Amino acid sequence: MRILMTKFVKKAEVENSWYEIDAKNAVVGRLAAIISKIIRGKNKNTFSPHMDHGDFVVVKNIEQIKFTGKKFQEKIYYKHTGHPGGIKETTPEKLYKKKPEETLKLAVKRMLPGGALGKKQLNKLKIYKGNEHPHSSQNPKILDLSKLNRKNIRAE
Secondary structure (H helix, E strand, O other): OOOOOOOOOOHHHOOOOEEEEEOOOOEHHHHHHHHHHHHHOOOOOOOOOOOOOOOEEEEEOHHHOEOOOOHHHHOOEEEEOOOOOOEEEEOHHHHHHHOHHHHHHHHHHOOOOOOHHHHHHHOOEEEOOOOOOOOHHHOOEEEOOOOOOHHHHOOO
């Protein structure tokens, strides 16, 4: 009888790559789902939920992102300051006017695990307005959202 052992990848063996996504006319939730899979490392066959296997993601043209339905005006984001009566609320429309990159960052953050691992993984997300970004020296692979489906996300 043959016993198969699961191989666990050590921290030193993890290879991080870079991906570039153009957010032009992309829907926030669908884009956030794709980004969170890549950042967590679920697109790799060495995925372990307790380790950071994820890759870096650079998102450009964030000012051209879309919301479906009436979410842009009617969705409400809540946060609490920690003081009594300190609950604050805002809509994506108000948040978008101040910081357009924060709408996508919040969506991705809520798809990642809580705690230290989730914070570490969220730091792998780089969001920029416009077409230019300072990460071209990392030679990011370009992901085309129009051709992307679940099968294409897998890393070789």
